[in-house]
Every structure is written in structure tokens, then in C-alpha cells.
Amino acid sequence: MSELVAQLIWNGLVTGALIALVALGLTLIYGVAGFIQFAHGEMVALGAYAFMIFHKLLHWEILPAALAAVTVGVVVGLIIEKLFFRPVREHDPMIPLVLSIGLSIGLQALILIFFGPNILTISDRSFHSLSIFGKKILATPSQIWAIFLSFVLMGGLILFLKKTKIGKYLRAVASNRSVAEVFGMSTDHAMQWIFGIGVGLAVIAGIFLGFEQNLEPLMGVHMSVKAFSAVVLGAVGSVRGAILGAFLIGLAESLLVGLSIIPSGFSAAIPFVILIGMLLVRPEGLFGRRFENLRR
Amino acid sequence: MILEIQNLTAGYKSGPSILHDVNFCLHENEIVTIIGPNGAGKSTVLKSIFGLTNVRKGNVTHGSRDITDLPTDGIIRSGIAFVAQGDNVFPDLTVQENLEMGAFIRTSRKEVQEKQEEVFHFFPSLKKYRSQKSALLSGGERQMLALGMALMLSPEILLLDEPSIGLAPKIINEVFEKIQKIKSTGTSILMVEQNAIKALEISDRGYVLELGKNALEGTGKELLKNPKVGELYLGKKQKLEEGK
Ligand SMILES: Nc1ncnc2c1ncn2[C@@H]1O[C@H](COP(=O)(O)OP(=O)(O)O)[C@@H](O)[C@H]1O
Numbered sequence A: 001m002s003e004l005v006a007q008l009i010w011n012g013l014v015t016g017a018l019i020a021l022v023a024l025g026l027t028l029i030y031g032v033a034g035f036i037q038f039a040h041g042e043m044v045a046l047g048a049y050a051f052m053i054f055h056k057l058l059h060w061e062i063l064p065a066a067l068a069a070v071t072v073g074v075v076v077g078l079i080i081e082k083l084f085f086r087p088v089r090e091h092d093p094m095i096p097l098v099l100s101i102g103l104s105i106g107l108q109a110l111i112l113i114f115f116g117p118n119i120l121t122i123s124d125r126s127f128h129s130l131s132i133f134g135k136k137i138l139a140t141p142s143q144i145w146a147i148f149l150s151f152v153l154m155g156g157l158i159l160f161l162k163k164t165k166i167g168k169y170l171r172a173v174a175s176n177r178s179v180a181e182v183f184g185m186s187t188d189h190a191m192q193w194i195f196g197i198g199v200g201l202a203v204i205a206g207i208f209l210g211f212e213q214n215l216e217p218l219m220g221v222h223m224s225v226k227a228f229s230a231v232v233l234g235a236v237g238s239v240r241g242a243i244l245g246a247f248l249i250g251l252a253e254s255l256l257v258g259l260s261i262i263p264s265g266f267s268a269a270i271p272f273v274i275l276i277g278m279l280l281v282r283p284e285g286l287f288g289r290r291f292e293n294l295r296r
Numbered sequence B: 001m002i003l004e005i006q007n008l009t010a011g012y013k014s015g016p017s018i019l020h021d022v023n024f025c026l027h028e029n030e031i032v033t034i035i036g037p038n039g040a041g042k043s044t045v046l047k048s049i050f051g052l053t054n055v056r057k058g059n060v061t062h063g064s065r066d067i068t069d070l071p072t073d074g075i076i077r078s079g080i081a082f083v084a085q086g087d088n089v090f091p092d093l094t095v096q097e098n099l100e101m102g103a104f105i106r107t108s109r110k111e112v113q114e115k116q117e118e119v120f121h122f123f124p125s126l127k128k129y130r131s132q133k134s135a136l137l138s139g140g141e142r143q144m145l146a147l148g149m150a151l152m153l154s155p156e157i158l159l160l161d162e163p164s165i166g167l168a169p170k171i172i173n174e175v176f177e178k179i180q181k182i183k184s185t186g187t188s189i190l191m192v193e194q195n196a197i198k199a200l201e202i203s204d205r206g207y208v209l210e211l212g213k214n215a216l217e218g219t220g221k222e223l224l225k226n227p228k229v230g231e232l233y234l235g236k237k238q239k240l241e242e243g244k
């Protein structure tokens, strides 16, 4: 393994970790609410811009600025659920889907209104040199934190869903909403939990993404395309699937472009190519239920 | 009287009324069965008791308490549990998690754990699947699990919607044996069934519901002997002895 490959793997892991945070929210919202939240990418942008405001414009330290951005994000998530998605929840899933597409476009327009098309940055150009498998690679502190924190959050989330009463409750509502209702479980509360957690994760991804690239109105869409592919790749609704799918896409993008196997202009197509290949070979996704018939 | 449904008129959302002025009652320690053709509104009766429909007229009383307008969790807390028709477990959760979630409204962890062991004792066949996803259970085991989830609430009244649906005859007998056993522990049962013979045999009383209205009522034996019931629900040619 050359030093270049090691560096590309590191970059791919960073991207994968961020995609994973976004994909987790997407898959959880799908699982409980039953629709794909297209405006989830804009929550990533919200995180990046909110952090930029607190950190660069108001000159807060990184940690309080990040906590403030996450708080803003979670509150926005709860409001979006209550204001937009709750009223249409009992309708055909097409309606919340279309609503979320509209919301996505509207939020992009809002960013444009407030920040203009200008490219903004929260750069962090101090590099650390790490040694992994005996290869020297360059990594920024924010990248190291991104990897560390996303693994902690992913592990924490899996434990939360498996072990806590609220986690089991959320899985129960996702598994069969009408049975949940018969045992006194509130769907409204489940939605609030899932939007709070999902948007919180997206905002954290957005903060880190802001260190990796420029802030621009479409940054959320680009991220949500990758996250969406990761979710479908791993089987929609599956937590482990979304994580694995995210790292596959992150690594594939980094390696294929970095080793000039694919011209960088085509990098945006990589998630789709992987996705189409996957759907041809294994349409149910990596973690899809193959034994669907056993459920009856 | 432990449960009384009086002059109930109900439907779904803003749709037409499905039930029209229906009356049912359940005494302490009784099994009462509502039979009737598909689409008569049997499930709607149980859902109405549980606050899951739009009740337009009449009321539901539990003991001396009017529960007509209580939300579902309030009705559960009042001591009523509901086993719905068909898909009535959480397929993606393990058997044990299903039981825990049956007791969702209960807050004491210790109580839930104790109750869970009790339920495993009552349904020994479930115990070996404890940590398996309930999607992997057979139809009969799944119905037992659904009953177990409801028993986690130690209900005073159990509402059962077609507990025998889709099960093999041998399994149906097992399910009905369990239902009788549940009754013997002091739970009163209001049940809806298509399998009229078997259900009426273990019932103290029964009602016939047709087109959302009360048609007939009587003791289980009376209804089994009633020629009209025999003709409509037990199959014309079927000898009544067959079920005895
Ligand atoms: N969720 C629902 N929304 C609207 N109509 C319903 C719903 N559930 C049942 N119905 C209608 O109510 C009527 C009675 O249904 P149901 O109570 O399920 O009958 P049964 O249990 O006796 O077979 C049927 O005409 C059915 O179409």
C-alpha cells in the first residue's frame, strides 16, 4: 500500500463517517415515519451555516459554537416535524415526500437570500501528520474528531436503540405502528424523538463538513444524495446497513477519483453507479430481509 | 357488570357510521363472543371500546367509569388490553422485547421483569425463542405472543379480535385452551370470532352482529342451537355435534 492509498483511505473514511451520520437520520426517519425526508440534506447545511455564524461571525470558541449549532438544529428538527410533517402523516406517503422536496428547495433559497451565492469557509488548515499501518498521512484535527465522534455516536445510537426503553419504543413504532398504538405508544412522541436525533446527527455532520469544504447553498443536496444512496445500499430502514453503505460510498469515491480510475468530474455519479450495481445484484440491500415470506 | 357498551354509533374519521346503536355487555369472569359475517363491524366494536374510532353516540362504561372519551393509554391504564386481528406483534423486535413493549405504559422495571417470567411460564413454547425476532415465529406462536403482550398489562378485561384467524385446527384448540385458562385467572374476555362453533363453545354468552347492528344474543349453547345461527355461521350441513 502506497502512501497515496493510505491517504485516500483516510479521506474516504472521513467522508464515510460524515455520510454515515446523515444516512442514519435518513434511515431512522424512514423507519419510523415511513417516508424519505428529502430536506434532510438541508439540515447538514443548517449545521454548517449555524456553526459558521457562531464561530466565525460571533467568534465563539469551537465547542460552544458546535453545541449551539446542534441545539439550533434539534429545535429546527422538532419544529419541522410538528409544523410540516405531522399534519400530513396519516396521508399517502407521497405527500410528505413531495412536501420534503419542497422544503428542501425552500431552505436552499433561504440560504441564498441570507448569505448570497458567495462561497464561505470555516477553514482549519493546521495539519497533523499521523502514522497508520506505518504510512504517513496528513489529517486535520477536525478530521480526527469527525472520525472519533461519528464512531462514538454510531455506537451510542445502536446501543440506545437496542438497550433503552425509548430505543425499543422507537423500534416498535417503526416495526408496526398500529400495534404500538394499541399498547399506548404515542406516534407523535416517536416522531419528535426521531427528528430530534436525526437532525442532531445531520447538524454534527454539517459542522465537520464545513471544515472539509466550502459553504454553499447546495452543499446539503450533495450530501443527501450520497446519504440516500448509502441508505438504499444498506437496505432502507436498517441502521447497520446505512453505516456500511456510507463507508462504502465514502471510500469508493475517494479511491476511484484519487487513483484517477474515474475522472474527478464524474465523482458525483459514483454513489449512483454503486447503487445501481447493488440493486441489480441484491435488490433488498445489504441488510435487507431476504425472508420476507416468513413474516406472514 | 364490568364492561357495558350502550347505544354505540361509530365510524372512521369522517366516513359513514359503521356501527348503529349497538349494545353489548360483559360480566365479571365471563367469556363473551361476538360473531357475524365479514365486514359486519366486529373489529370496529373492539376498536371503538379502545378509543380507536370516531364514536358519535352512546358510551362505553368500565365498571362505574365512563371511558368513552379516554385516550388509548388511559383505557389501557383503566385495565383493558386489546389483541388486534392479524398483524399483532412487532416483527422486528425479539420475543422478549415484544413482551417488554406490551408493558410499555408500566414504569417499574422490576414489575415488568416479573410479569415477563410469568408470561413465559404461561406460554412455555415462547421461552426458547426469547431472543429471536418474532418475525420468525409460526402463526400459532405469534398469536400466543400477542396474547402474552396483552397479559403483560395484567388486564381486568381482555379484548380479542379473531384469535384463531389463519391458524391450523390443532393450533386453534391450543389457543382456545389458553383463552379459557386466562379466564380462569380472573380476566374477563370479550372476543370476536369467525370460527363461531369453537368460540361459542367456550363462551358464556354470545352476540350476533349484522351490518353494524345487534341481531341476536344468548348463551353460547342457545346460539349454537339456534337454527338461524346454524344456517348462517356454522355452515348448513355441518352437524352441531361435530364441534362438541
Ligand atoms: N380503518 C378503517 N377505515 C375506514 N373504514 C374501515 C376501517 N376499518 C374497517 N372499515 C370498514 O368498516 C366496516 C366493518 O369492518 P370491520 O369492523 O373490520 O368488520 P369485521 O371485523 O366484522 O370483519 C367495513 O365496511 C370496513 O370496510
Ligand SMILES: [Mg+2]
Binding pocket: B042, B043, B044, B085, B161, B162
Ligand atoms: Mg375483523
